[in-house]
Amino acid sequence: MSHSIPPSDDPPTRHPPDAAVCPPADLRREMACRICRRILNTYFDATGRLRHLHPAARTSYDHDPDPVPSAEVAGVARSCDFCSDRYPVFRLDSGPVQALALGEDDSSVHDFGTTWSACITCTLLAQASKSEALTQRAVTRMEWADPTIAAEAVRAIHAGVVGTLRPGRTLLTDVHWPHTPVTATALPKVRDRLTALLTGPDRMDLLKVRQRRDIAASLQGGRLFAVDDEFTDLACTAATDLPATVLDVEDLPAPHGLLLWANPVVGGVCAASWASTDQGIRIVSYRGVGGSAGVADGLAVQALREQVGWLIPVSHRLLVHGEAITCVDGALAVLAATWLLIAQRTGETVSVAADRSIRKAYERTRRPAPEVRLVRIRGRQATGSRETRRGEAREPQAQRRWISGYWRSQPHGPGRALRKDVYVIAYLRGPADAPIAASTTVRVLAGERRRPKLQ
Numbered sequence: 001m002s003h004s005i006p007p008s009d010d011p012p013t014r015h016p017p018d019a020a021v022c023p024p025a026d027l028r029r030e031m032a033c034r035i036c037r038r039i040l041n042t043y044f045d046a047t048g049r050l051r052h053l054h055p056a057a058r059t060s061y062d063h064d065p066d067p068v069p070s071a072e073v074a075g076v077a078r079s080c081d082f083c084s085d086r087y088p089v090f091r092l093d094s095g096p097v098q099a100l101a102l103g104e105d106d107s108s109v110h111d112f113g114t115t116w117s118a119c120i121t122c123t124l125l126a127q128a129s130k131s132e133a134l135t136q137r138a139v140t141r142m143e144w145a146d147p148t149i150a151a152e153a154v155r156a157i158h159a160g161v162v163g164t165l166r167p168g169r170t171l172l173t174d175v176h177w178p179h180t181p182v183t184a185t186a187l188p189k190v191r192d193r194l195t196a197l198l199t200g201p202d203r204m205d206l207l208k209v210r211q212r213r214d215i216a217a218s219l220q221g222g223r224l225f226a227v228d229d230e231f232t233d234l235a236c237t238a239a240t241d242l243p244a245t246v247l248d249v250e251d252l253p254a255p256h257g258l259l260l261w262a263n264p265v266v267g268g269v270c271a272a273s274w275a276s277t278d279q280g281i282r283i284v285s286y287r288g289v290g291g292s293a294g295v296a297d298g299l300a301v302q303a304l305r306e307q308v309g310w311l312i313p314v315s316h317r318l319l320v321h322g323e324a325i326t327c328v329d330g331a332l333a334v335l336a337a338t339w340l341l342i343a344q345r346t347g348e349t350v351s352v353a354a355d356r357s358i359r360k361a362y363e364r365t366r367r368p369a370p371e372v373r374l375v376r377i378r379g380r381q382a383t384g385s386r387e388t389r390r391g392e393a394r395e396p397q398a399q400r401r402w403i404s405g406y407w408r409s410q411p412h413g414p415g416r417a418l419r420k421d422v423y424v425i426a427y428l429r430g431p432a433d434a435p436i437a438a439s440t441t442v443r444v445l446a447g448e449r450r451r452p453k454l455q
Contacts, residue, residue, distance in 0.1 A: 290305060
């Protein structure tokens with residue numbers, strides 16, 4: 001629930017914690033606006049009618065609240081309940097906090113509940129019991145025309161939260177941060193920070209404690225893969241037509257691993273980890289967190305990196321033996337396509353050294369030097385002529401023709417009795433100096449392949 005309220009003519013009066021009552025179910029349920037996806041304030045007006053209100057913002061809203069349960073809204077637009085920052089990181093818990101807003105003819109009771117979304121800066125201020133600093137940050141960021149009345153209203157609320165703040169915090173996993181590129185050479189540090197997050201004290205609604213411990217162990221013993229931008233695009237394209245595919249450990253590039261795409265794929269996911277277990281393959285998807293586009297304060301970015309890292313888990317699935325993945329499985333389909341492309345001649349992996357500072361840190365703790373594998377597209381060897389079944393060379397083709405990318409069920413194994421899905425990349429068939437046949441399909445051709453960036 002969002003807890004910022006717009007300034008009014010009279011400051012709300014905070015009820016002391018021992019006088020607050022447990023709010024009814026309608027108030028405890030988090031509501032969002034169907035139109036703008038913002039979390040709404042919920043309150044009772046003077047007539048006792050349940051109302052919803054947009055949180056305070058620097059600019060006015062061009063629509064009235066259209067409340068629906070937040071669970072029914074895809075991509076909820078959360079904000080910090082203390083300063084309205086667009087990228088909250090943690091959920092803090094406090095005792096019940098209420099405010100009474102008094103007007104000339106009526107009054108209303110705002111019940112702010114017990115949960116508070118907080119950006120990294122407000123999290124640290126609240127946990128350090130600096131309620132006045134919280135208020136000053138809110139007034140400054142909101143740029144209120146008359147900060148005196150607003151500050152008094154918010155000061156009382158912040159004091160109530162800090163005064164009844166409960167220990168611990170919960171990581172928010174449904175906030176969509178701007179993508180922050182991570183280089184392949186920094187991937188070992190990203191893994192170490194992710195492992196620390198999974199084994200640390202911060203709560204996560206997505207994963208149980210034992211699951212977190214097992215995932216962290218598989219990360220430490222797994223291989224690291226960084227997929228370049230061209231290979232990422234190829235995997236996303238292949239995933240849109242992925243047939244029902246059953247994978248086992250032999251189809252994976254490693255039994256355990258962490259894979260980072262150069263660009264976000266379906267749902268903003270930019271990385272995935274997997275662990276092979278007796279029950280199947282345990283897969284966790286991650287989004288990126290932080291960066292200059294989301295956190296302007298350099299000190300806040302540093303705190304975010306130290307306490308959270310670069311990745312936050314957003315989905316978790318156990319792929320049991322015999323369970324198929326299809327093109328409707330979103331980021332999981334892209335991961336399956338990436339695995340299959342790595343396993344065939346389409347992809348090649350080259351080792352890259354970690355950053356020097358990371359290698360030195362590993363040496364100081366007597367850990368083996370980390371290795372990162374960069375995944376990129378393997379160059380296709382084209383020929384201008386084809387052989388007939390009798391081994392005789394055919395005449396070179398007079399034109400080049402486009403062959404669209406497709407999945408092929410390829411026989412393999414003893415007696416070629418087994419089948420595996422192989423993706424054939426779109427290509428031009430024919431001699432390099434032949435003209436391209438006229439087609440109604442328009443394609444953008446890349447020039448000579450550039451040196452892949454170490455993403």
